[in-house]
Amino acid sequence: MKLSAKAVSAGILSAALLVAGCSSDSLDDDASAAPAAGSSGAAESADGGGYGGDGADAIAAIPRLNIEVVAAHPFDDGAFTQGLEVDDDGSLLIGTGQYGESAIWRVRDWRAGSPAEDRHDLPREFFGEGLTRSGDRVWQLTWKKGVAFARDAVTLEETGHAEYSGEGWGLCDQSDRLVMSDGSHTLTFRDPDTFEETGSVDVGVGDVLVDHLNELECVDGPDGPEVWANRWMTNDIVRIDPDTGEITGFADATALVESLSPEARHRADVLNGIAHVPGTDRFLVTGKYWPTLFEVRFTPAE
Numbered sequence: 001m002k003l004s005a006k007a008v009s010a011g012i013l014s015a016a017l018l019v020a021g022c023s024s025d026s027l028d029d030d031a032s033a034a035p036a037a038g039s040s041g042a043a044e045s046a047d048g049g050g051y052g053g054d055g056a057d058a059i060a061a062i063p064r065l066n067i068e069v070v071a072a073h074p075f076d077d078g079a080f081t082q083g084l085e086v087d088d089d090g091s092l093l094i095g096t097g098q099y100g101e102s103a104i105w106r107v108r109d110w111r112a113g114s115p116a117e118d119r120h121d122l123p124r125e126f127f128g129e130g131l132t133r134s135g136d137r138v139w140q141l142t143w144k145k146g147v148a149f150a151r152d153a154v155t156l157e158e159t160g161h162a163e164y165s166g167e168g169w170g171l172c173d174q175s176d177r178l179v180m181s182d183g184s185h186t187l188t189f190r191d192p193d194t195f196e197e198t199g200s201v202d203v204g205v206g207d208v209l210v211d212h213l214n215e216l217e218c219v220d221g222p223d224g225p226e227v228w229a230n231r232w233m234t235n236d237i238v239r240i241d242p243d244t245g246e247i248t249g250f251a252d253a254t255a256l257v258e259s260l261s262p263e264a265r266h267r268a269d270v271l272n273g274i275a276h277v278p279g280t281d282r283f284l285v286t287g288k289y290w291p292t293l294f295e296v297r298f299t300p301a302e
Contacts, residue, residue: 059205061205063249064249065237065250067253072259073112073293073294074293075290075291076113079096079288080096081096081272081273081286081289082095082128082215082288083095083104083273085133086276088153092284093106093156094106095131099124102121104122120158126142127142128142128143129169129171130180132172133153137151137159138153139178141168146165148161148163148171150195164190164195168180170214174225177191177198178191179216179242183211185203186200186201187216187240202245203245205247210238210247213232214229216228217276218242224241224243225243226241226248227242233270234271235252236250237251237271239298251298270287273286281297283296283298
């Protein structure tokens with residue numbers, strides 16, 4: 001995948017400095033290529049220089065968001081988390097990756113870390129990715145096979161599948177359309193019934209594109225639809241206006257990583273997994289092989 005010269009391949013710095021760099025043709029979502037969970041991502045890529053002029057001004061204007069931890073809940077540290085969503089009944093849907101280990105299941109009481117239910121494993125040749133519930137089905141992406149599995153929303157049993165071009169990373173539901181990421185700076189819109197592509201939008205701030213968009217969460221915000229996204233290889237969480245592609249908020253989740261025990265941080269992989277808790281202003285945030293599911297609130301930085 002080729003991005004423009006202004007595509008971002010490092011994290012957004014809270015000090016409003018954006019590191020310029022060229023993305024590689026292949027954006028691996030493989031654990032072997034990922035940094036340790038404690039890596040900042042933003043500060044560690046030194047290829048190229050910071051943007052000046054209008055780009056820096058636009059980045060500095062992004063509203064900063066603080067992350068307030070409301071509670072910390074136990075989570076399965078054997079889960080290579082790729083998809084996370086609170087279902088209509090309040091249970092938590094979890095999708096995982098890795099060849100031979102990819103699966104989908106639900107946790108009824110995520111506050112207590114209750115056992116997995118309705119688990120279904122993917123065939124060994126598939127690397128599971130993001131998921132979302134849409135109506136009476138759940139869609140689950142795969143990384144490189146170009147296959148989205150359709151599942152019964154109650155039992156999570158497979159009911160069909162759809163094919164798509166390119167890689168699958170994150171997925172969320174906006175009622176009238178699905179929103180999908182592929183690791184680039186583009187969000188693709190899809191029909192929730194057929195999975196056919198219906199449009200797309202480039203994500204950025206000003207004329208600066210922001211890539212590595214990974215796990216997604218669609219939210220009906222106070223000012224209209226929002227898409228929240230983890231950014232792979234960073235501790236960034238960004239809030240996006242899906243109609244324009246503009247980034248409207250940014251949070252640095254490094255403090256969550258640093259709150260893990262040394263033993264957990266040694267085992268943990270990157271931040272990945274964000275789910276809105278319906279009817280509240282709270283979100284659930286976790287990572288790959290993390291033992292903790294953080295219940296958080298995003299608040300404007302002072």
